[in-house]
Amino acid sequence: MTPARPGSGNPAPADRVTAVEVFFDLVFVFTLIQLTRVLEEDLSPDGLGRVLLLFGILWWMFDGYVWLANHVPPRVPAQKLLLFVGMVGFLFAAVAVPDAFDGTGLLFGIGYLVVITVHLSLFTRAGIGSALSRLAVYNLGSALLVLVGGFVDGAARYACWLAALAVQSVVPYLVPRISWVRVLPLFRLQPEHFVERHGLLVIIALGESVVAIGMGVDTAHVGVGTVAVIALALALPAALWWTYFTDTRGAEERLAATGTERTRLALRVGFAHIPLLLGIVVAAAGIHAAAAHPGEPAGWRPALALAGGVAVYLAGIVGLRRTLHSAPVLSRLVAGVAVLATVPAGTRLNARAQLVAVVLVLAVMLLLDRRRSNRPHSQPRRLNSR
Template sequence: MTQSRAPRVLRQATDPRRASYLELFFDLAFIFALMRLSRHLLADLSVAGAARTFLLLAALWAVWVTTAWSANWYDTGNRVTREFLIAVMFGGLLMAASVPEAFGRHAMVFAGAYLAVHVGRGLGFSLALRGHPRVWRSLRIVMAFGFTGVPWVAGILIPQAREALWALAVFLDYLMTRLRWPIPWAGRSTWEELRVFGEHLSERYEQIFIVALGELILAVGGAYSDSGFDTARSIAFALAFLNAALLAVVYFIPREGRLGTVIDESDVPGRLAMDTAFLHLALIGSVVATAVGDELAIQHPHSPTPTSVVAVTVGGTVLFLVGRNLTAYLIDRRPPWAGLSALAALLVLIPALLRLPPPASIAASDLVLFGIVAHQYVTTRLANKPEPSA
């Protein structure tokens, strides 16, 4: 491709900022991935099992978020970009399908697809942009993933150290990204090179969170359908549905369409967009954990509550509140006192929840989330209350 044609691949300031249908189609692969991850966690609720699930989620999230950024940088109406989006979707499906045995007999499929997505996409856009200054952005990314690919490949070849090597690989991938892919002989990308369109990226984050909540609805609906419609399970199901609804409402409270504007108006848009991308890993992980906890509460509403059930049910909400509070702070630049109070209240309730039936953990999560919604409602009404006339 000549230098004159290269900019056609890049998204222009005049291009539509809304997500394309192909990006929404790509999210379908992530629904499947989240379903596989929740099954993976459900099969092993130990600390080690949760760590392995989070490791797989972090790798899958890296694929999704780098794809979202690619669609932000490159014109999704261009044939080259469309082809790479479809190819990445196929790679994501391969990773999702291999999740149950990712640390076993399908390790090569999971790690191989992960590396193929990142390296292949980077090489492809490097070729499309050759002769254009932005080519170095793609080349640095390719070289960085080539470096971090070493522990990924080593993990395939050394099963005994697979978890440790892959944890190192994921850590390095995220670290290199946050450091803007520093390469000794090529420098690192500037924040100007990493400039994004905030409106588009904010919309993509919102869409993927709704997709994650869709997986939560599928999980609790399936558990209720399979377990029976007795009173206890019906109550647990209603609480779980309310939980999903409150997560959606609370997620949008600190935004109200402002995240995209804040990113665009930031002195360093790329840095803020990157920070919120990392925080969304916690938010998506919270929904996966919540789905497992809600499903167990519906299936066993009368059983004594094991610590592991409280850990995923309440822990999911705790993780959500941590991600939500930090995101709210990045947007508003002031402490989100309602969210911090809700987080403290939920942590205080944990000892009591260990002595109550599993649905109580969902009810406690619903209560603190409702408290945030009520606080927002009251403060909004007070702010809009007209001043009394003299």
């Protein structure tokens, strides 16, 4: 492993994900569950817009913690305690998510300010504090805009939070002298930790979506249709899991083989996870609606949420494969189109029929992948069993 730089406070950089990081991810995934709840209650363009805005703000800082733990693993008690404080901030923000644009905007802003303050405090141990301090103004400015948004109402709150998202995720790329492009090469990025951390987040997000869906099933009227939906509610996330983890070994190898461009490539990998997680949120809202009324024709919005969420997830897989040049993307593109074509099955037949169709599309895609990998002269990719 690469030796730590002086002042880093750690004997070595991250190699694998620590238990406290998994705990941290569990708290963050609660924000995704809350975003799914928002979408379930308002499956409209306005509801989707609010989900996108809140997700963008929260995701930027979560991935910032991923980079933080990759560079400075939380091994000593002081670091772990600070991470727990960061979890409190994310929990405040998550609790506030359902009514963030109404009565709990201030709680959301306070939680977000805690998240950013802890992040900057922990980075003082990273050995790149002087370089990072030039960028701290962006994150702090974003946190203050989110906090100010909690004090105002209506369009002003939307404006503040849109500005906050732009300040932290867009502006740093537009200022040449103080930009992430200059800071990224200073990170000692460890591919195994980076890929595993994002993979664990995907597992937890998929698992929590299953739990949320299962809790929403009407057990007072259990029949064959309900049992089928329960099975499909697991089969669909399982197929999404398999689709993602087919590629993780190749991602580790590709990042490990990259030299000076490793951090920039890793940044693009992180961005590719945005549609992956958004897809899980949107698809979970669609599955929940299907589980509530499995034998009835679905409205076009729930049907589109189910198919669109899976298609967006597959688009994230395409982004990962294109970024890493690790595997062909045609099968994922075709599957995404085929999944979108299942919307009429939901609206004209019933939600259960659409679930069956979506699962079948993913199953055929994975079976064809398996057949190709078993052909002579092919090089099969191993599944990451972690």
